[in-house]
Amino acid sequence: MNTNIIIRAEGEKAVVYASDYLNKLSGETIERECRRQLDMGCKMLVVNFAETEIVNSIGISILLGVIDAAQNAGAKVIFSDVKAETIELFEMLGLTNHVMLN
Amino acid sequence: MEKQKLIHTFGALAELGHEVAHKQNFQEMIRTSLHLLLGSLAIMRGGVARYSRFGHELNMLVIRGLGEEFPLTLSLCDEDERQFLTNGLAPIEVAQAKVLPFFQIYDRSFEKKRVELLVPLVIRNEIVGVILLGEKANGEPYSAYDLEIICAMSRHIGVGIAQRNLMAELERRAEENRKLYEDLRTTYKDTVKAFATAIDCKDKYTEGHSVRVGKYSEIIAEELGWDENEVEGAAVAGYLHDVGKLTVERNIINAPYRINAKESAELNKHPAVGYEILLPIHHPYADVPLAAKYHHERLDGRGYPDGLFDKEIPYIAKIVNLADSFDAMTTDRPYKRRRPANEIIEDLQRNSGKQFAPELVTAFFKGMLKELTGENKDKRFRRLLGRDYMETEGIIPMLKNALNGISPTSSLTLVSLD
Numbered sequence: 319m320n321t322n323i324i325i326r327a328e329g330e331k332a333v334v335y336a337s338d339y340l341n342k343l344s345g346e347t348i349e350r351e352c353r354r355q356l357d358m359g360c361k362m363l364v365v366n367f368a369e370t371e372i373v374n375s376i377g378i379s380i381l382l383g384v385i386d387a388a389q390n391a392g393a394k395v396i397f398s399d400v401k402a403e404t405i406e407l408f409e410m411l412g413l414t415n416h417v418m419l420n
Numbered sequence: 421m422e423k424q425k426l427i428h429t430f431g432a433l434a435e436l437g438h439e440v441a442h443k444q445n446f447q448e449m450i451r452t453s454l455h456l457l458l459g460s461l462a463i464m465r466g467g468v469a470r471y472s473r474f475g476h477e478l479n480m481l482v483i484r485g486l487g488e489e490f491p492l493t494l495s496l497c498d499e500d501e502r503q504f505l506t507n508g509l510a511p512i513e514v515a516q517a518k519v520l521p522f523f524q525i526y527d528r529s530f531e532k533k534r535v536e537l538l539v540p541l542v543i544r545n546e547i548v549g550v551i552l553l554g555e556k557a558n559g560e561p562y563s564a565y566d567l568e569i570i571c572a573m574s575r576h577i578g579v580g581i582a583q584r585n586l587m588a589e590l591e592r593r594a595e596e597n598r599k600l601y602e603d604l605r606t607t608y609k610d611t612v613k614a615f616a617t618a619i620d621c622k623d624k625y626t627e628g629h630s631v632r633v634g635k636y637s638e639i640i641a642e643e644l645g646w647d648e649n650e651v652e653g654a655a656v657a658g659y660l661h662d663v664g665k666l667t668v669e670r671n672i673i674n675a676p677y678r679i680n681a682k683e684s685a686e687l688n689k690h691p692a693v694g695y696e697i698l699l700p701i702h703h704p705y706a707d708v709p710l711a712a713k714y715h716h717e718r719l720d721g722r723g724y725p726d727g728l729f730d731k732e733i734p735y736i737a738k739i740v741n742l743a744d745s746f747d748a749m750t751t752d753r754p755y756k757r758r759r760p761a762n763e764i765i766e767d768l769q770r771n772s773g774k775q776f777a778p779e780l781v782t783a784f785f786k787g788m789l790k791e792l793t794g795e796n797k798d799k800r801f802r803r804l805l806g807r808d809y810m811e812t813e814g815i816i817p818m819l820k821n822a823l824n825g826i827s828p829t830s831s832l833t834l835v836s837l838d
């Protein structure tokens with residue numbers, strides 16, 4: 319696993335740190351890791367954007383993949399520490415219909 | 421808000437253009453492209469399929485969010501193709517697509533995964549693929565603006581696939597060409613061998629001469645470390661060196677006595693005639709005609725037809741000369757039986773630097789030695805010279821000695837450098 323992605327799993331909750339890694343093809347690793355957590359019974363997936371400056375289209379696509387996987391697994395997705403501009407983007411694109419922000 | 425949306429979507433469009441133009445790996449290019457397309461408008465799911473003209477089917481290259489049960493191959497019929505071509509590169513809403521024959525088959529899969537749009541990738545009036553798109557994350561229907569964006573991005577992806585198809589086609593043609601070339605070469609080699617046999621037929625006393633000279637030339641070239649192609653060229657030069665004899669009168673060639681001066685002059689035309697014969701033929705190897713023309717030249721200038729000196733003689737001709745002389749020495753002639761191997765080795769050694777290029781004699785001796793010591797298992801000399809001819813006592817030390825004694829360059833070469 320790449321060192322840029324940090325996953326912390328505590329019981330049914332897992333925290334994923336998106337970083338800038340999210341915005342490249344290699345960001346698919348994040349999605350895979352989330353799916354793995356969901357398969358292992360994770361019911362609350364927290365994606366942390368503290369280290370993420372911007373989110374581009376690839377990033378959006380990968381986040382949609384995470385959301386879709388979580389919905390199929392009946393798990394909740396929470397986006398945390400999202401920059402104001404990114405929140406605007408998420409709202410505009412409708413991602414906020416599917417996740418909770420904190 | 422609108423401004424940010426524009427920045428986001430056009431950022432994706434620009435990146436997609438770059439991706440298609442610069443990515444080396446096709447699979448990665450397609451995966452990235454789908455991410456960019458889905459991400460630009462926040463589309464929940466989708467897939468890119470490539471169209472196989474021969475199989476009349478769409479093969480999914482990448483899918484996202486369509487699940488494991490989604491068919492990876494979708495067959496199209498003529499009517500589907502016609503409809504797609506008429507439609508061109510523009511999104512078709514699933515509600516409208518229901519009339520398409522192929523839709524009847526895959527209707528349920530599409531519905532289950534909420535596929536909302538189909539984009540036939542029609543590039544230059546040819547279907548190269550199809551893009552499938554699911555619902556938007558905000559749950560809204562696709563706007564006219566969205567469709568414009570999808571159209572533009574799909575065109576990029578279509579061009580990427582078309583480029584890839586073109587590359588594959590080029591590679592296939594190159595491969596076909598290579599095979600064709602191989603065939604031509606085989607034909608050429610067969611022709612050369614047929615020619616060699618024809619030449620040898622004319623000379624009943626030296627039956628198999630051309631073929632043997634070809635093989636000896638091949639051995640020398642191999643020992644020189646030439647590559648496969650060059651070795652083959654040397655063999656061909658050997659096979660064809662006496663082609664000019666085809667025009668020399670049969671009774672001169674077959675004379676059971678030493679021929680007189682007039683007859684000799686007639687026979688000595690064969691190198692020049694051979695050159696004339698070979699020159700117009702397009703050979704895959706250079707120098708074949710030159711080998712024929714100069715295979716009777718000697719390093720010391722006492723050969724014919726032009727009395728060339730060392731460096732003036734084409735290298736290939738020197739090889740064939742050595743191979744030719746060796747065969748003449750080691751085969752019985754009507755007026756002379758062949759001499760034992762040790763005498764011939766001495767002969768070659770003595771004439772090294774006079775008639776023969778020393779490094780060629782060295783190469784030839786090395787080839788012999790390798791066979792006698794078993795380093796080379798091919799038994800080529802044995803097959804060409806008969807069972808026991810080379811296996812005379814004392815030959816191995818003799819060859820070793822000779823190899824130590826021959827100076828790497830000829831004295832004539834050194835003189836000509838001054």
Ligand SMILES: [Fe+2]
Nearest residue numbers: 661662715716
């Ligand atoms: Fe000859």
Ligand SMILES: [Fe+2]
Nearest residue numbers: 633661662744
């Ligand atoms: Fe000859």
